[in-house]
Amino acid sequence: MNPFIRSDQYNFIKKQTQALVNGHATVNDRGVLNALRALSLDKVLGLFEESTEDQKSILKPIVEIKEKLEAESFLETLKPYVIPFKEISETAIKKIFPKAKKLKIPSLENIDFKELSYLGWLDKGSNKKFLVIEYKNKLVGISGGYKNSNKKGICALCNRTEEIGMFTSSVKGMTQDAFITRGNYICQDSQKCNENIISLDKLNKFVELIENK
Numbered sequence: 001m002n003p004f005i006r007s008d009q010y011n012f013i014k015k016q017t018q019a020l021v022n023g024h025a026t027v028n029d030r031g032v033l034n035a036l037r038a039l040s041l042d043k044v045l046g047l048f049e050e051s052t053e054d055q056k057s058i059l060k061p062i063v064e065i066k067e068k069l070e071a072e073s074f075l076e077t078l079k080p081y082v083i084p085f086k087e088i089s090e091t092a093i094k095k096i097f098p099k100a101k102k103l104k105i106p107s108l109e110n111i112d113f114k115e116l117s118y119l120g121w122l123d124k125g126s127n128k129k130f131l132v133i134e135y136k137n138k139l140v141g142i143s144g145g146y147k148n149s150n151k152k153g154i155c156a157l158c159n160r161t162e163e164i165g166m167f168t169s170s171v172k173g174m175t176q177d178a179f180i181t182r183g184n185y186i187c188q189d190s191q192k193c194n195e196n197i198i199s200l201d202k203l204n205k206f207v208e209l210i211e212n213k
Helices: 007-026 030-045 053-064 068-081 090-096 190-196 201-211
Strands: 118-123 128-135 138-154 161-172 179-187
Touching: 007 030, 007 053, 007 068, 007 190, 030 053, 053 068, 090 138, 118 190, 128 201, 138 179, 138 201, 161 190, 179 190, 179 201
Parallel strands: none
Antiparallel strands: 118 128, 128 138, 138 161, 161 179
16 A cells, blocks of 8 residues: 555644543543544544545554553554655755755755655754745745744744744845845754644645745
8 A cells, every 4th residue: 555644644643642542541431532532533534535445444443542552553553654755865955945055965864754744954054944845746945044042932833832943034025126034933953843743734834925925
């Protein structure tokens, strides 16, 4: 069977397994637990409106989860069906950011692309953050200045409370040669940010805002 689970959907499923483990650890009422199992399954199947029976059969065992080890085993069975982030090379990244002449790219060899909803890194030399995001089936490159805020706040990409910094970028204004500077607080740690993403809604809105679509 071909992979059919996006990284953000996998993270969402992981969150549901944690809810089940927590529920079984704190609740003794069988009716409440049955309702929790049914709700978790409905939420997970709701992610895949056009799923096949084979795909559903892979997801349905979530209702059997009671303990942490069972959750980990279940998630491991899903890993082969996670769609990796679009394959990209260093050469391709440089083409996405043609104006960044001395672009420093992180090593791609040790990255698990199945854990990415976007590729992001900070170039400490220039204090710029670079993001590669798949948007409408195309890889989009977004770069901007980045300044750590030294505080926690809501990230514009993952919508979770993390250590954040101000990402600023310039977009074209209404008239020729006019530019508008836009700022968003986003996670300092892009890996942690990716782990937090359970929906692509915020990520897509971020691209639309910066790209001025």
